[in-house]
Every structure is written in structure tokens, then in C-alpha cells.
Amino acid sequence: MDGSGAGRPPAASLAHRVPDLGALELLLAVARLGSLGGAARELGITQPAASSRIRSMERQLGVALVDRSPRGSRLTDAGALVTDWARRVVEAAEAFDAGAQALRDRRDSRLRVAASMTIAEYLLPGWLIALRSRRPDTAVSLLAGNSAVVAERLLAGEADLGFVEGLSVPSGLDSVVIAHDRLILVTAPGHPWARRRRPMSARELASTPLILRETGSGTRQVLDVALGGLARPLIELSSTTAVKAAAVSGAGPAVLSELAVGEELSLRRLVTVPVDGVALRRDLRAVWPTGHRPTGPARELLSLTRA
Amino acid sequence: MDGSGAGRPPAASLAHRVPDLGALELLLAVARLGSLGGAARELGITQPAASSRIRSMERQLGVALVDRSPRGSRLTDAGALVTDWARRVVEAAEAFDAGAQALRDRRDSRLRVAASMTIAEYLLPGWLIALRSRRPDTAVSLLAGNSAVVAERLLAGEADLGFVEGLSVPSGLDSVVIAHDRLILVTAPGHPWARRRRPMSARELASTPLILRETGSGTRQVLDVALGGLARPLIELSSTTAVKAAAVSGAGPAVLSELAVGEELSLRRLVTVPVDGVALRRDLRAVWPTGHRPTGPARELLSLTRA
DNA sequence: GCAGAGGCATAAGCTGGGTTTATGGCCGAG
DNA sequence: CTCGGCCATAAACCCAGCTTATGCCTCTGC
Numbered sequence: 001m002d003g004s005g006a007g008r009p010p011a012a013s014l015a016h017r018v019p020d021l022g023a024l025e026l027l028l029a030v031a032r033l034g035s036l037g038g039a040a041r042e043l044g045i046t047q048p049a050a051s052s053r054i055r056s057m058e059r060q061l062g063v064a065l066v067d068r069s070p071r072g073s074r075l076t077d078a079g080a081l082v083t084d085w086a087r088r089v090v091e092a093a094e095a096f097d098a099g100a101q102a103l104r105d106r107r108d109s110r111l112r113v114a115a116s117m118t119i120a121e122y123l124l125p126g127w128l129i130a131l132r133s134r135r136p137d138t139a140v141s142l143l144a145g146n147s148a149v150v151a152e153r154l155l156a157g158e159a160d161l162g163f164v165e166g167l168s169v170p171s172g173l174d175s176v177v178i179a180h181d182r183l184i185l186v187t188a189p190g191h192p193w194a195r196r197r198r199p200m201s202a203r204e205l206a207s208t209p210l211i212l213r214e215t216g217s218g219t220r221q222v223l224d225v226a227l228g229g230l231a232r233p234l235i236e237l238s239s240t241t242a243v244k245a246a247a248v249s250g251a252g253p254a255v256l257s258e259l260a261v262g263e264e265l266s267l268r269r270l271v272t273v274p275v276d277g278v279a280l281r282r283d284l285r286a287v288w289p290t291g292h293r294p295t296g297p298a299r300e301l302l303s304l305t306r307a
Numbered sequence: 308m309d310g311s312g313a314g315r316p317p318a319a320s321l322a323h324r325v326p327d328l329g330a331l332e333l334l335l336a337v338a339r340l341g342s343l344g345g346a347a348r349e350l351g352i353t354q355p356a357a358s359s360r361i362r363s364m365e366r367q368l369g370v371a372l373v374d375r376s377p378r379g380s381r382l383t384d385a386g387a388l389v390t391d392w393a394r395r396v397v398e399a400a401e402a403f404d405a406g407a408q409a410l411r412d413r414r415d416s417r418l419r420v421a422a423s424m425t426i427a428e429y430l431l432p433g434w435l436i437a438l439r440s441r442r443p444d445t446a447v448s449l450l451a452g453n454s455a456v457v458a459e460r461l462l463a464g465e466a467d468l469g470f471v472e473g474l475s476v477p478s479g480l481d482s483v484v485i486a487h488d489r490l491i492l493v494t495a496p497g498h499p500w501a502r503r504r505r506p507m508s509a510r511e512l513a514s515t516p517l518i519l520r521e522t523g524s525g526t527r528q529v530l531d532v533a534l535g536g537l538a539r540p541l542i543e544l545s546s547t548t549a550v551k552a553a554a555v556s557g558a559g560p561a562v563l564s565e566l567a568v569g570e571e572l573s574l575r576r577l578v579t580v581p582v583d584g585v586a587l588r589r590d591l592r593a594v595w596p597t598g599h600r601p602t603g604p605a606r607e608l609l610s611l612t613r614a
Numbered sequence: 615g616c617a618g619a620g621g622c623a624t625a626a627g628c629t630g631g632g633t634t635t636a637t638g639g640c641c642g643a644g
Numbered sequence: 645c646t647c648g649g650c651c652a653t654a655a656a657c658c659c660a661g662c663t664t665a666t667g668c669c670t671c672t673g674c
Contacts, residue, residue, distance in 0.1 A: 096392040
């Protein structure tokens with residue numbers, strides 16, 4: 001929701017209006033346990049600290065969040081709503097943490113993963129959260145790069161498991177398809193194309209100006225190949241986020257990875273336009289050096305991804 | 308990812324491992340502007356403060372995020388990845404803020420909205436963010452409740468615009484359909500049903516134990532009506548989140564609002580199972596007292612929702 | 615009834631992270 | 645070669661949040 005170059009933040013920045021992560025976590029714990037003191041114990045702080053923190057959060061938001069009674073605390077109606085919004089923030093923070101933790105340990109971790117950007121950005125954090133709940137003591141390290149980089153690291157023995165989203169599998173590697181990613185054509189719901197029911201043909205698509213990533217990006221390559229090198233840019237932007245923002249604002253139709261726009265679609269900020277006869281589906285694959293079938297934590301991670 | 312009663316947080320809580328919102332915002336500003344000082348100016352802090360904050364974030368994460376040079380700063384590869392994860396946290400925080408701000412002003416705001424829970428939880432924050440970018444000075448207040456409550460407030464003149472997701476429109480109100488929400492049948496990707504291609508019939512669905520919300524919840528009501536009051540619970544849980552968590556963990560198939568599982572679907576943590584001959588689609592409607600067609604900010608919000 | 619346990623609030627004192635102001639070094643442009 | 649933009653370091657300050665220490669309330673069980 002940024003990167004468009006417009007829209008400065010309104011006034012005092014977010015951080016002054018949104019409670020910090022600790023407070024949000026505390027609120028979730030209170031919701032789950034039904035008690036301030038219990039939540040405090042779970043987070044390893046004292047009961048007065050929890051009490052004061054919830055109170056200051058209520059002051060900050062201007063809304064009563066919990067009903068306190070001498071035998072426990074329940075969320076108010078507003079509190080339930082706030083807690084749901086808080087949960088989304090905390091989940092995003094968990095994904096951040098999982099990714100960052102993997103990025104941290106540069107070399108010597110037990111499980112070294114190399115992944116393409118799209119996978120590292122959208123899928124890997126979720127897998128790592130799941131992995132952590134099964135094998136809490138597995139340290140994972142992550143290296144992000146294109147298919148060639150992933151292959152190189154695997155073959156050099158510097159990574160145990162790789163993930164690529166290319167059209168072909170680099171030689172010297174075995175692979176399994178773990179999922180599919182489609183590039184999809186999307187527009188803002190107000191755009192004329194949004195109501196279109198007849199699928200768009202490849203020729204039609206190739207002859208229409210689109211909001212695109214810059215030439216050279218993985219997404220753009222796939223589209224160019226699928227259309228026969230013909231994609232016509234309406235605007236070229238240098239990040240997926242910028243493309244999304246432009247499309248949402250109604251600047252035009254865009255082609256993006258399904259993974260990148262899942263939320264926008266379910267919230268109807270964007271809608272898909274059917275396309276026919278264009279191979280916009282690409283495989284997401286786990287890869288490893290031929291022969292070196294994944295074992296141990298790598299095998300565990302792999303099984304999570306294929307779910 | 309919570310509410311399941313299992314899974315305690317690993318160790319030192321998230322807040323100690325994830326930079327605070329201010330730092331994440333700062334990182335986004337640096338990414339966008341290509342300069343620490345510039346980002347500092349935008350956020351209204353001094354350059355050394357920004358410098359130190361970015362540095363301490365790098366220390367915390369154990370990863371270099373920006374390449375500093377005497378003529379600007381660029382993100383490192385890892386920094387780009389971290390920034391993308393950070394953006395998701397900040398976006399969730401923006402939604403939180405938009406919702407909380409609306410919840411705050413109890414009575415006297417310029418635009419008073421009454422909405423059902425599902426809409427208030429998933430859709431409204433996004434609309435409010437959009438509204439704020441068009442009419443920055445419109446103060447919105449929010450009241451969440453079921454259809455009856457929404458109708459009552461509108462008719463009492465205590466709300467200007469309402470949103471309901473019921474099967475029928477309360478009498479005395481005019482309405483427009485602004486979107487559709489479907490209840491969908493979902494399972495973890497590993498579940499046998501995940502591979503099913505032939506749609507499931509209503510009878511089949513009614514005779515299979517499902518993970519469900521408790522009787523009385525809106526979602527459950529719709530399902531019971533659609534199936535003729537026959538839904539068989541495998542487990543009954545008291546929150547959408549708990550149902551999601553159970554389904555993701557493979558406990559069984561669940562029926563949930565499409566809005567609630569958008570992300571899980573695009574990340575393939577859940578997959579849909581086709582269902583046939585069951586009216587699981589429900590209208591989401593904007594409502595207002597008959598005759599009092601929305602004007603001013605209410606009209607603006609309404610137009611945003613129909614996009 | 616009464617005592618004990620569980621739950622929340624208030625008060626006082628401490629600590630640390632984040633800020634500011636002040637200053638210096640580095641690099642490219644004119 | 646000097647000026648301007650950008651970043652780093654140092655020192656002083658301030659406040660948010662934590663802890664410890666109490667007190668009050670309510671429900672339960674004897």
C-alpha cells in the first residue's frame with residue numbers, strides 16, 4: 001500500500017497510534033486465558049505490568065477493551081474486534097520473525113535453505129513457523145536469489161534444500177513440484193474488464209498495455225515467454241508492491257503472481273480477469289543435488305511444503 | 308494461528324525479536340527514499356535518530372539491511388526481503404489503526420457506521436484506509452453488532468450507514484448489494500478431500516462431521532439453513548480463528564467465510580473442496596433507513612465499497 | 615461466618631531505549 | 645578546492661514500562 005510515491009503518512013506516525021507488539025501479544029493472551037494475571041505469567045511479566053499495559057492501551061485507543069472483575073477479565077465487544085485486528089498484526093510479525101531468524105544465521109545452521117525471491121517472500125515464512133512448531137530447535141538459514149544462484153549453492157554444498165520457481169529445473173538437480181503459482185491478470189473492481197466473462201485471448205492480452213514489472217524480473221520473463229515476447233507495458237515499475245498499488249488505484253490491468261495478490265483478491269480490492277490459451281502457470285519446485293535426497297530437517301521442511 | 312490452546316510462544320516473546328513499528332516504518336521510508344536522512348525528515352525525527360535506529364535493528368536481526376554510502380543508502384538483498392516482510396506488518400498495523408480510530412469516537416463523529424462482525428473485522432479497515440486518503444478529515448465511528456443491532460441503530464438515527472451480511476434485509480431499510488461472501492468448504496492440503504474434483508452434494512456435506520463455529524454464530528446459521536438444519540459438528544469452536552487453526556492442522560474439513568481464509572488459500576495452507584447445490588453464497592449489503600439515501604461522507608464510503 | 619485463594623489496582627523507584635544537539639568525516643559537483 | 649549532501653559518533657536527557665510492595669474485592673470451602 002505504498003511505493004506509489006504519493007500519500008504521505010497523515011500525521012503522527014503509526015507507531016504513536018498503534019500499541020506496540022508486546023501490548024498486542026498481551027491482549028491476545030488475555031483474550032485466550034481470560035485473565036490479566038494469567039496472561040502476565042505466560043509472557044513472563046508481573047501482573048501489575050500487564051494491568052498497566054492494558055490500561056494504557058485502552059487510553060491510547062480510547063476504547064475499553066476488557067471487562068475486569070474480581071474473578072477474571074473478558075473482552076468487551078470492541079475488545080473482541082480489536083483483538084482480531086491485533087491478531088493479524090501479530091501474525092505478520094511472526095512471519096517477519098521466522099524469516100528474519102532464518103536470514104540471521106549466515107552459514108553454520110543445521111538446515112540451509114536457498115530460495116527464489118517470490119518463495120522466500122511469500123511462502124517460506126509460513127513454512128518456517130510450521131517447522132518451528134515441530135522441530136523447535138532446528139536453526140534454519142536462508143539465502144535468497146534467482147534459480148541460478150540457488151543451483152550454484154546447492155551444487156557447492158552450501159545449501160541443503162532449494163526452492164525455485166523457474167520454467168525448467170537447473171541441471172544437476174532433482175526436484176519435486178510442491179505447488180503451482182499462476183500469473184493472473186487483475187484489475188481494480190471498477191475497471192471495465194472486471195465484468196468481463198469471456199476469457200481474454202493471448203493475442204488480445206499481448207496487444208493491450210499492462211502495468212508490469214521491469215524487464216528482467218522473473219515475473220516479466222515468464223509473461224514475455226508466454227506471450228512470445230510481446231507484452232506491452234503501460235507503466236513499468238520496479239517492485240511487486242508498486243505494481244499492486246497501481247492496479248488497486250485503477251491505473252490499469254496488471255499481471256502478477258497469484259501469491260502476491262491473495263489478500264487483495266479475497267478483499268475484492270482487485271479482481272481477476274479470465275485469460276485463455278496462455279501458459280501463465282508455473283511450477284514451484286523443491287530442488288536438491290541429484291542423488292542427495294533430503295534427509296533430517298530438510299526432509300521435514302519438504303514434507304511441510306507439500307502438505 | 309492461535310486460539311488452539313496448544314503452542315506456547317517459544318521463548319523471549321516476539322516483541323523482543325521483532326523491531327517495533329516505528330523502526331519498520333522507518334525501514335520502509337528508507338527503502339522508498341533511498342536515504343536515511345530523508346526518511347528521518349519524513350518521519351519527523353533527526354538524522355542521527357534514524358541512523359541509530361536502523362543500526363540497532365540490524366544488530367537485533369543480525370543482518371545488514373542497508374548499504375550506506377556518502378551519497379545515499381540502498382537496501383541490501385536481505386534488506387529487500389526484510390522490507391517486504393516489514394511492509395506486511397505495517398499494513399496490518401494500518402488496518403488496526405483505521406479500525407481502532409473508528410471505534411474510538413463513540414458518538415459524535417461525522418460519519419457513524421454500524422456493521423456486522425465479519426464486515427467490521429475483514430473489510431471495513433481497508434475501506435477506512437481508502438476513505439482516509441480521499442477525505443482525510445472525516446472522522447468515522449464504528450459500532451459492530453448483528454443485523455438487528457445495525458437496523459436498530461440506523462432507525463434510531465444513531466448511525467448513518469450500515470453493513471449487514473444476513474440473508475434478508477431488515478424491514479425499514481433500503482439496501483444495495485456491495486459484495487458477496489461465500490461460505491466455503493476447506494481442508495488442509497493433505498486431507499483426502501483436497502484432491503476431490505467432483506463437487507460434493509448437499510446431502511453428502513450434511514452427513515459429514517465438520518469443524519464448525521458454535522450454534523448461534525452467523526456463519527453457523529447460514530450453513531444450517533442451507534443444509535436444512537443438519538450440519539454435523541466434528542468439533543464446535545467459539546472463534547473463527549480457532550476453526551481455521553484446527554482446519555490448517557488437518558483436524559478435518561471446515562466451513563468458513565471466504566473472507567476469513569483468503570490468505571490461507573493463496574498460501575495453500577488450506578484448499579477449497581467444491582460443493583454443489585448448496586446456497587452458501589450470501590450477500591453483503593450496505594443499508595440505510597428507507598428514504599434517507601446516503602449523502603456526503605456516507606455516500607463516499609458507499610462508493611468505495613462498491614468499487 | 616470466616617479464612618484462604620485468585621484476581622485486579624495503586625504507588626514508588628529504577629532502568630534502558632530512543633531522542634536531541636553538537637560535531638566530524640567522506641565523497642562528488644561545480 | 646570548497647561547498648553541499650549524507651552518514652557516524654558522543655554526550656545528555658526523558659519517558660515508557662518493569663518490579664516490588666501493598667490493599668481491596670469476590671467467590672469457595674470449611
